[in-house]
Amino acid sequence: MEHVALELQELAGMHVGFGRTRETATPGIYQVVIEYLNEEAGRYAGRAAVRLCQSIVDRGRYPKAELEQDIQDLKDFWREASLGPSTEAIVKEAEKKGIPWMPLPARFLIQLGYGINQKRIQATMTNHTTILGVELACDKEATKRILAANGVPVPKGTVINFLDDLEEAIEYVGGYPIVIKPLDGNHGRGITIDIRSWEEAEAAYEAAREVSRSIIVERYYVGRDHRVLVVDGKVVAVAERVPANVVGNGRSTIAELVEETNQDPNRGDGHDNFLTKIELDRTSYQLLERQGYTLNSVLPKGTTCYLRATANLSTGGIAVDRTDEIHPENVWLAQRVVKIIGLDIAGLDVVTTDISRPLRENDGVVVEVNAAPGFRMHVAPSVGIPRNVAGAVMDMLYPNEQSSRIPILTVTGTNGKTTTTRLLAHIYKQTGKVVGYTTTDGTYIGDFLVESGDNTGPQSAHVILQDPTVEVAVLETARGGILRSGLGFEAANVGVVLNVTADHLGIGDIDTIEQLAHLKSVVAEAVYPDGYAVLNADDHRVSAMAEKTKANIAYFTMNPDSELVRKHIQKGGVAAVYENGYLSIVKGDWTHRIERAENIPLTMGGRAPFMIANALAASLAAFVQNVTIEQIRAGLRTFRASVSQTPGRMNLFNLGKYHALVDYAHNPASYEAVGAFVRNWTSGQRIGVVGGPGDRRDEDFVTLGKLAADIFDYIIVKEDDDTRGRARGSASDLITKGITQVKPNCRHESILDETQAINKALDMAPDGSLVVILPESVSRAIRLIRARGVVEETPQNSGGDSQNGVAPSSVLNTRL
DSSP, X not given: OHHHHHHHHHHHHTTOOSOOSSSOSSOOTTSOSOHHHHHHXXXXXXXXXXXXXXXXXXXXXXXXXXHHHHHHHHHHHHHHHSOOHHHHHHHHHHHHTTOOEEEOSSXXXXXXXXXXXXXXXXXXXXXXXXXXXXXHHHOHHHHHHHHHHTTOOOOOEEEESSGGGHHHHHHHTTSSSEEEEESSOOTTXXXXXXXXXXXXXXXXXXXXXXXXXXXXXXXXXOSEEEEEEEETTEEEEEEEEEOSEEEOOSSSBHHHHHHHHHTOTTEESTTSSSEEOOOOOHHHHHHHHHHTOXXXXXXXXXXXXXXXXXXXXXXXXXXXXXXXXXXXXXHHHHHHHHHHHXXXXXXXXEEESOTTSOGGGTTOEEXXXXXXXXXXXXXXXXXXXXXXXXXXXXHHHSGGGOOOOOOEEEEEOSSSHHHHHHHHHHHHHTTTOOEEEEETTEEEETTEEEEESOOOSXXXXXXXXXXXXXXXXXXXXXXXXXXXXXOSSSOEEEEEEOOXXXXXXXXXXXXXXXXXXXXXXXXXXSEEEEEEEEEETTOHHHHGGGGTOSSEEEEEESOTTOHHHHHHHHTTOEEEEEETTEEEEEETTEEEEEEEGGGOGGGTTTTOHHHXXXXXXXXXXXXXXXXOHHHHHHHHHTOOSSTTTSTTSSEEEEOSSSEEEEOOOOSHHHHHHHHHHHTTOOSSOEEEEEOOOTTSOHHHHHHXXXXXXXXXXXXXXXXXXXXXXXOTTHHHHHHHHHHHHHOTTOEEEEOOSHHHHHHHHHHHOOTTOEEEEOOSOHHHHHHHHHTTTOSEEOOOOOOOOOSTTOOTTOEEEOOO
16 A cells, blocks of 8 residues: 555645745656646645545545546546646756756746846747748748748648649659648648658658648658758758568567557556557558558568658657768758758758658659657657757857846745845846845835735746746745745845744644744745855854855844854855944945934834844845945845835834834734834834734734833734634733733723724824734725824935944944
8 A cells, every 4th residue: 555655645745745845846858848747646645645545534445547547647637737748958058057947827938037037938939930931930831931942951842722733733743653741730740751652642641631621642761761950051960761660580470579669668558658648540561561561560680661751760760860961061951941940949850761861862852841849859860879959049149148136135044034024125226227026015016006015925926936027036935835835945145044933833834933934044045055054153053054054154243242143254254233323234344334323214213123134135135246335335224124025023103292103013022023122112102003913822912912022012902803713802812911920910901903093093092102013904094094184205215424423325434
């Protein structure tokens, strides 16, 4: 039973590959392209496993036929969604060159690279492939006419639409033998060659009509079938294609030889493998009859019996590499033909008795020019040297080691992710580049919202990385997305980890802070070796992540006397430090002072320490990406804790006689961060409207109550509209319990409805007071405040001359 379950798991694993936390969400070679089939295969495997176990419980066995059917169904899922051999060859080459790739959700498109440096392929067509070239190549008769007009040897032929015209067409091309094929066809479908009688011609015509309304009648040229592959104007591979055949051994019938040939592990169905299994059809039986055989005939030893008229690999043929044998004149001719048609990648079908001699010397012809030619015969020939034709494609798409990537900066932590992400994106905008960024409130490109919502997972990252205008990606990365689907990208240039504190514990099998830190360390680990992990030196769980990453380390700290940072700087490292009221970058003997905290609006005049820490992290992440100090300063000075730039993050409103503050604090660390600012409010009473998400643990609510009692003079306890399965009122009772444990005489009341609680706090606010609202719905809270007639969203100091006679652009030669 164990081996059966493992086999089902392995087959399902061909389809499920996006949930790894320590690997990227970029699909590997054997993962599926279509996410729908990915999910369907997983569901099927789950149902099959249940059926298997139930059958063993009920009957003591699981019928072999049912197991075989389960395995076959899963293989069918894999076959439907897996990459074709040509696409797979290109993707493998991309991976070898370190070029990221991802499937796009339409028309089997594959994206290579990210953002503005992306390229796209569909099979072996690229974004360099012109529609005019493809259309011309697909019209075989038009291709022949334009090539003939340019002196290229092509078969004499004509196009007909009715059987009545067939006899005249045969006479026009010079009589038998002839070839009949569909005008619009591929993979050898509907083609019959070496036709020698009227009966054969009629049957061939009907076969071609099943594929195309218009039919090509051509003179049949004797010779061997060759495929010449041209990429970016150069011949990169040549293969002789040999039709499906078997070779006699003097004992076995032709049917037995076909069966034996199909047992070759290199043969599969369709394009599953290097070779395709031989399947017999109408033309196969005609060829057998012409050769004087039946399926029951025993071939003499060494005798070859051909089973297909055409040499396509998709019908069981084999390929022999002839790249080193092609004559220079034929190389010149092939390259000229492809330029005439106008394709970046093309496969020429050439019939000649000897490819090592010029076509004009042995009556050779160019039969067809194919857009999107298959690579299988070149990367895995049956005989000869495999050719790295995909390498030529990658050299065309990314010449001279042109970059395929854009800078990716990712931000995680328990608190401050959204603010830091938005600030970092704003700083990067000072460089003039188009920045795409994702946050808990939406996905943005430049100054515009692409999609609203909590967009901190890999799907939102893909929106940014797939956009052809984006030059820099700044991605907020939350625990939920990592757990569900990984990161959504191969690796980042900068990974920022702000902090790790108790939040969402008990959810998704994350029960301890240590487990949460282990999960978030993925962001630090998934950084290129020449990139930077930007870590909080003041959080021991975060600073410990330096041991897990191969990237360079950059620390930020609120403590100018940090021993960890001091040693790091002495070793030549870089850090961001809050020192003497300044946000500074320290490297070696130099301290680059960016700006005084009180001149940075986000820090609320320097009264919000956690915002200073966020600004340090963002400044450092930008600095290690070569954003200048002047650009960082400009970004810090023009970014505000406002509804427009940081909705729900320290939004302070002046209502004339009192102020209201809205912040989406919902865990102990964020309560303490807000409290650090509120305690500095000395002009009047401090009123708190507090609560928390219902899926937190009981002890978490008690802790929130304790913290609220230590921050506010009067507390209104409310609950979220969505209690997340918790009984209405239970969260409020637990918060109240925490309040009374710390301050039994603390003034407080419970108003479960959030709207009523906010209105009550605003109604009771005395002059000079501060009403702090920690809401479930930020937009609702802001709407209720504005309904009171907001005097203004309180601006903070927007910058100016630095104090103490030191200009903000100064660089001090000091030791940390």
